[in-house]
Amino acid sequence: MITSLRGFRDILPPESELFARIEAAAREVFGLYGYQELRIPTLESKELFVKSTGETTDIVEKEMYAFTDGGGREVAMRPEGTPGAVRAYIQNNLGQTGRNGKYFYMGNMFRAERPQAGRYREFTQIGAEHIGNPTPAADAENISMLVRFLEEAGVAGCAVVINSLGCAECRKTYRELLLGLLRGKAEKLCEPCRGRIERNPLRALDCKTDGPWLAREAPKRALCQACEAHFTGTQRLLGAAGVNYEVNHSLVRGLDYYTGIVFEVRSGALGSQDAVCGGGRYDDLVKSMGGPAAPAIGWAVGLDRMAMLLKDKPAPDTAPKTFVIAAAKEAEDKAFALLTAVRAAGISADFSNFELSLKSQMRSAGRSGAAFALLIGEDELKTGTCAIKPMKEGGEQFAVSAADAPAKIKELLQR
Ligand code: HAM
Numbered sequence: 001m002i003t004s005l006r007g008f009r010d011i012l013p014p015e016s017e018l019f020a021r022i023e024a025a026a027r028e029v030f031g032l033y034g035y036q037e038l039r040i041p042t043l044e045s046k047e048l049f050v051k052s053t054g055e056t057t058d059i060v061e062k063e064m065y066a067f068t069d070g071g072g073r074e075v076a077m078r079p080e081g082t083p084g085a086v087r088a089y090i091q092n093n094l095g096q097t098g099r100n101g102k103y104f105y106m107g108n109m110f111r112a113e114r115p116q117a118g119r120y121r122e123f124t125q126i127g128a129e130h131i132g133n134p135t136p137a138a139d140a141e142n143i144s145m146l147v148r149f150l151e152e153a154g155v156a157g158c159a160v161v162i163n164s165l166g167c168a169e170c171r172k173t174y175r176e177l178l179l180g181l182l183r184g185k186a187e188k189l190c191e192p193c194r195g196r197i198e199r200n201p202l203r204a205l206d207c208k209t210d211g212p213w214l215a216r217e218a219p220k221r222a223l224c225q226a227c228e229a230h231f232t233g234t235q236r237l238l239g240a241a242g243v244n245y246e247v248n249h250s251l252v253r254g255l256d257y258y259t260g261i262v263f264e265v266r267s268g269a270l271g272s273q274d275a276v277c278g279g280g281r282y283d284d285l286v287k288s289m290g291g292p293a294a295p296a297i298g299w300a301v302g303l304d305r306m307a308m309l310l311k312d313k314p315a316p317d318t319a320p321k322t323f324v325i326a327a328a329k330e331a332e333d334k335a336f337a338l339l340t341a342v343r344a345a346g347i348s349a350d351f352s353n354f355e356l357s358l359k360s361q362m363r364s365a366g367r368s369g370a371a372f373a374l375l376i377g378e379d380e381l382k383t384g385t386c387a388i389k390p391m392k393e394g395g396e397q398f399a400v401s402a403a404d405a406p407a408k409i410k411e412l413l414q415r
Contacts (some may be wrong), residue, residue, distance in 0.1 A: 005121070006115055006121070007112075007113070007115035007120050007121030007122070008120070008121055008122045009120060009122075011307075013318070014315040014318075015307055015311070017315060017318055018307045018310050018311070018315070019124065019303055019307060021153070021154075021310075022126070022153045022303055022306050022307065022310075023106055023126070023303075025149060025152040025153040025154075026104065026106070026126050026149055026153070028152065029145060029148050029149040029152050030104050030128065030145070030149070032148075033102070033141065033145045034099070034100055034102050035102040035103060035104045035128055035130075035145070036098075036099065036102065036103055036104070037103070037104055037105065037106075038085055038088055038103045038104070038105045039105065039107075040078075040081065040084040040085060040087075040088050040105055040107075041078075041084065042077060042078055042107065042108065042110075043075050043076070043077060043078070044075065044076060044078055044083070044084055044087065045073065045074065045075060045076070046064070046066045046074040046075055046076040047074065048076075048083045048084070048087055048289075049064060049076055049078070049079060049080075049083050051083075051288070051289065052082065052083040052086065052256075052257055052285055052288075052289060053079065053080060053082075053083060053255050053256065053257070054255060054256025054257065055256075056196060056199045056200045056203075056256065057200075057254055057255055057256055058254060059079045059080065059111060059254070059255065060079070062112070063079060063111040063112045063113050064076050064077075064079055064110075064111070064112070065077040065079075065110045065111075065112060077110035078107075078109055078110065079109055079110055079111045080109055080125070080127075080255070080300065081105050081107065081109065081125055081127040081300055082127065082129060082255075082257070082282070082285075082298060082300070083289075084105075085103055085105060085127070085129045085131075085298075086129075086131070086285055086286055086289055086291070086296075087289065089101075089103075089131050089286065089291065089294070090286065090289060090290060090291035090292075094131075095131070095132055095291070095292050095294055101130055101131040101132035101133060101294070101296075102128075102129075102130045102131075103128070103129050103130075103131070104126065104127060104128045104129075105125075105126070105127050106124070106125070106126045106127075107124065107125065108122050108123065108124050108125075109122070109123055109124070109125050110122050111123075116272070116273065117271055117272075117273065117308075118270055118271065118272075118273035118302075118304065118305050118308060119273045120304060123302055123303070123304045124302070124303040124304060125300040125301065125302060125303065126300065126301050126303060127298060127299065127300035127301075128142065128145065128146070128298055128299060128300075129296060129297075129298030130142050130296060130297050130298060131286060131294050131296040131298075132294045132295070132296065133295070133296075133297075134283065134295035135233075136230055136233035136234040136236075136237055137237055138297055139230075139234040139237075139260075139261050139281065139297050140234050140237030140238050140240075140241060140243075141241075142279070142297050142298065142299065143160065143162075143234075143238060143243060143245075143263060143279075143299075144238065144241040144243050146160075146265065146277060146279070146299055146301070147160060147243050149301075150265065150276070150277075150301075150306075153306060153310070154310055154313055155267075155276065155306055155309050155310060157267060157268070157269065157309075158265045158266060158267045158276055158309075159245075159246060159265070159266050159267075160243065160244065160245040160246070160263060160264075160265050161245070161246055161247075161248045161251055161263060161264050161265075161266060162234075162235075162245050162246070162247055162248070162251070162261060162262070162263040163247060163248055163249055163250075163251040163252075163261070163262050163263070164221075164223055164227060164228075164230070164231040164260055164261050164262070165202075165221075165252065165253075165258055165259060165260060165261075165262055165280075166221065166223045166224065166227040166259070166260065167224065167226070167227050167259055167260065167283070168259065168284065169224055170221075170222070170223050170224050170227050171202075171259070173222065174202075174219075174221050174222065175201060175202065177219045178201045178202065178204075178205075178218060178219065179197070179198075179201050181217065181218060181219065182197050182201050182204060183197065185217075188210075188213070189204060189210055190207060190209040190210055192207070193207050193209070193210050200256075202252050203252065203254065205218065205250050205252045206250060206251065206252045206253070206254065211250055214250070215249075215250045220249065221249055227260060230260060230261070231260075231261065234261055235247075245263075251263070251264060253278060253280055257282040257284070257285040258280040258281065258282055259280075259281055259282060259283045259284055260280070260281035260283060261280055261281045261297065262278075262279070262280030262281070263277075263278075263279055263280060263299070264277060264278050264279075265277035265278075265301070267305075267309055269308075269309055270305055270308060270309070273305065275302070275305070276301055276302060276305050276306060276309070277299050277300065277301040277302070278299065278300065279297070279298055279299025279300065280297065280298075280299075281295070281296065281297045282296050282297070282298070283295035283296065317369075319368060319369030319370060319371075320348040320349055320350040320368055320369070320370045321347050321348045321349070321370060321371050321372065321409070321413060322342055322347055322348070322349045322350075322370055322371070322372045322373070322374055322409055323349070323350050323351065323352075323364070323365035323368050323370035323372070323373050323374070323391075324338055324339045324342070324349055324350075324351045324373075324374045324375075324376075325351070325354075325358065325361040325362065325365060325373055325374065325375045325376070326351075326354035326361070326376055326377075327358045327361075327375050327376065327377030327378075327380075328376075328377045328378045328381065329355070330378070330381060331354070331376040331377055331378070331380070331381055332354045332355075334376050334380075334381060334386075334402065335351070335354055335376045336354070337402075338374060338376060338386055338402055338405060339351055341403075341405070341406050342374070342405065342406050342409065344406075345406035345407070345409075345410060346410075347406060347409055347410060347413070349374075350368055350370065352364035352365075358375075358377070365391065366391065370391055371390070371391055371392075371412075371413065372388055372389065372390055372391060372409060372412065373388075373389040373391060374386050374387070374388055374389075374405060374409075375387040375389060375397075376402070380399070380402070383399070384401060384402055384403075385399045385400060385401055385402055386399070386400060386401075386402045386405045387399050388400060388405065388408065388409070388412075390412075
């Protein structure tokens with residue numbers, strides 16, 4: 001038997017229903033904020049991710065599913081959605097032709113990470129990007145939409161953590177300060193952090209091993225006046241929107257394009273992979289990818305992790321309302337027509353196998369969770385009726401004309 005690959009999984013009912021519910025909540029909330037959907041490719045040129053996500057990031061350095069295709073092109077399965085969204089924005093001239101620069105996407109991403117609970121090699125993200133608005137109001141709107149969406153989806157008990165990395169200038173100053181400390185303490189650093197001191201010293205700040213002692217010893221980040229004003233402005237507006245958050249100066253995020261505000265949503269209920277969402281400002285990315293100067297902010301949630309947080313909530317009721325049974329061989333056509341008529345009336349209906357015995361079909365009806373079984377047998381064929389049997393204990397069977405059955409069921413369901 002051929003099984004799925006390690007880190008790749010089947011999302012089965014009822015979890016798949018949770019995914020659908022989360023997606024529906026996203027669409028509803030995003031509509032309120034004027035975000036429109038982008039459907040972008042899963043496969044892109046490898047260079048797109050190298051140039052945007054960043055050459056020294058784990059995602060690009062170690063985790064990308066990249067290969068040379070039959071035509072000799074270097075391609076990669078997308079590890080995240082932001083680079084594709086930015087490419088689409090530039091390629092389709094959305095800055096000129098689009099409505100407001102606000103876009104969302106839903107889809108599967110690929111990272112060859114070591115699989116563990118909440119971490120898969122193929123996972124699903126919903127992302128929201130606002131391109132072209134540099135103001136704190138865009139940040140506060142983007143983050144408060146995230147909080148509203150999590151609420152609407154039923155995810156509770158999460159913490160919103162924010163920080164500001166500052167602009168390129170602030171980061172340069174801070175990088176030098178931090179480099180000084182790290183060079184002096186290289187022997188104290190873990191292997192990967194030591195290896196990237198010069199290339200990406202900031203990453204040590206959110207390293208699981210070195211982060212805690214660096215949080216105590218690292219110099220405090222100093223923001224330039226403009227970045228400080230943006231950060232406090234965003235916090236003020238988050239307050240106006242009633243969003244609870246905490247500031248954490250150690251938050252750096254593992255992708256290269258961030259400038260200014262970065263944030264995560266974390267849940268203690270998730271174990272070591274505790275980030276439900278990550279995001280931040282990327283003011284220079286669109287321009288650096290060949291587009292117009294278009295400052296931007298966005299985030300992406302992991303659906304697999306949101307579903308983990310929701311798995312103990314009552315599953316949505318997807319049982320069919322009715323179950324149609326042909327209690328005689330000749331009844332198949334009428335039973336099939338009834339199935340069609342009930343569904344056409346907007347009532348869910350299922351059946352098993354009209355050629356099986358009445359007992360076997362009744363057993364399937366019980367397993368389906370349907371509220372009513374609709375039976376057509378020899379007697380019903382003769383009289384043009386159908387028998388309605390309530391599936392709950394002690395439900396008394398009665399007959400109605402087959403043509404009236406959908407209306408009758410509707411009435412019964414409304415009681
Ligand atoms: P990220 O932090 O790499 O950010 O991923 C966002 C979320 O995707 C994480 O918080 C997590 O819930 C989920 N996730 C990531 N990797 C995995 C995995 N291996 N298995 C399961 N879930 C995972 C980004 O991807 C950025 N594009 C976010 C962004 C949008 N920034 C600006 N705009």
